[in-house]
Amino acid sequence: MxxxxxxxxxxxxxxxxxxxxxxxxxxxxxxxxxxxxxxxxxxxxxxxxxxxxxxxxxxxxxxxxxxxxxxxxxxxxxxxxxxxxxxxxxxxxxxxxxxxxxxxxxxxxxxxxxxxxxxxxxxxxxxxxxxxxxxxxxxxxxxxxQHHGIDTYEIKWAGPEKKLMAKGRPYHFSICHKLLDIGKVLNRTENHVDGLLQPRAAGENPQDKSLFNSLLQQDLEEHDLTRSRLIYEAKGAIGAGSETVACAFAVTTFYVFNQPEIRARLVSELMEAITEPETARDYEALAHPPYLSACIEEGLPLAYGTVEPRDRAYDGGLLIHGD
CATH class of the missing domain: 2.170.150.70 (Metal Binding Protein, Guanine Nucleotide Exchange Factor; Chain A)
Structure with a gap:
């Protein structure tokens, strides 16, 4: 005992x-x-x-x-x-x-x-x-x-059609399945960070134009440049850049396909703008169709980010102007 x-x-x-x-x-x-x-x-x-x-x-x-x-x-x-x-x-x-x-x-x-x-x-x-x-x-x-002070990810299995409800919004399983591989991406990112820190420890200055090497070149405190801190920065950047984009795609696509008249008008415009569907289009070719741009602009406000309460008090103690 x-x-x-x-x-x-x-x-x-x-x-x-x-x-x-x-x-x-x-x-x-x-x-x-x-x-x-x-x-x-x-x-x-x-x-x-x-x-x-x-x-x-x-x-x-x-x-x-x-x-x-x-x-x-x-x-x-x-x-x-x-x-x-x-x-x-x-x-x-x-x-x-x-x-x-x-x-x-x-x-x-x-x-x-x-x-x-x-x-x-x-x-x-x-x-x-x-x-x-x-x-x-x-x-x-x-x-x-509720468990206060921690992020809650609301993911719900929604039946045999293999759809999920993530954070209360519909995501197709194919999109979420890609997000589930984020561990592999983070693992590669950790290797990248290690590849930058090792030469730095040896006094070298890698000519890498990545986000992390840019941070290493700044006049920051050493505790802001540790391996663990850089990896947490990577998690934030990757999470913000992947989930938000996936959400915008999923929500906008849902509303377009859920309204047949909007879908028909958009498809008609795209068929006129893209005469060779088998050829990949560059940004310029897709930036001008007005109805496509309108659908994107209408969809972005619907794909709002996560809302959570934040403490308005500065966690570093009293901050006085001029100090």
Whole structure:
């Protein structure tokens, strides 16, 4: 029996885990250590309300942490770590769910959608970092309430036509499926950031015209130029640039196709403007058809971004003009 059978996370200060944190399964056979000094520096991990994660957690929500494999070490003392191949996943990629075969404790998950990373099941740890997001927010029970201070992604399966409702708006599954591969994009971005930081550490100045190299050339504090900070900037840039565009495409297309007279007029104009459909059109060729431009301009306001409350107080303390 543990020293504190209540498992009170408040009994453990975040400073206790400044070099990392270890957790074990119920029987103690499997110990998983997270080797990350930034584990409690910022929000980490996510809550998931999808059906499969709830089943694995044995609860109404699962607490997960997606992290690089090299930051995780696993000791399987009695050889009890077993893996189940879950083929019924939203992305279409099998999810390999590992657990202790003695006590049934979920340990981790791995999938090709996130190469080089592992999803840890955080219930085995003495303290859990505040999550940065929760997925499938529409799947909450009525009595659960809200988790304040974290982003909620409302994704809902809408039947055999393979459509999703994401953040309350209709997205065709084909678009969302591409967004589910964002992990691969972020992985390539991390490699790109590493390729810039390594020469910089050696005193070299890479002549790269990317967003990240431009940041490195600015007169910024060193803590704003760390690997983790640049990667978080990448997540923000990629997320803002992909989801917003996908939303605009999906919403505008829906309204055009949902109104036959608008669709017919637009198709007629495009057939006149594009005499050779098999030939790709450049921007100039598509910038002049007036009805196409009107549809785009009308569609953009319908594809509004996510609305959320923001604290108007400056988090750096009192800011006085002239200082």
């Amino acid at each position: 543990p020293k504190d059978p209540t498992g009170d996370p408040k009994a453990h200060s975040a400073d206790e885990f400044k070099d990392g944190m270890s957790g074990s399964c119920l029987c103690g056979s499997i110990t998983v250590t997270i080797n990350d000094p930034e584990l409690f520096i910022k929000k980490r991990g996510h809550l998931c309300h999808c059906s499969n994660c709830r089943k694995v957690a044995g609860s109404y929500v699962a607490s997960n942490l997606l992290i690089e494999q090299e930051k995780v070490s696993i000791v399987d003392r009695d050889g009890t770590l077993k893996t189940y191949e879950d083929k019924d996943s939203l992305s279409g990629n099998p999810v390999y769910r590992s657990f202790c075969s003695t006590d049934g404790n979920p340990v981790k998950s791995e999938t090709a959608a996130y190469p080089g990373k592992v999803v840890l099941k955080m219930g085995m740890y003495p303290r859990i970092p505040q999550p940065e997001a929760e997925g499938f927010g529409l799947h909450k029970h009525d009595w659960q309430g």
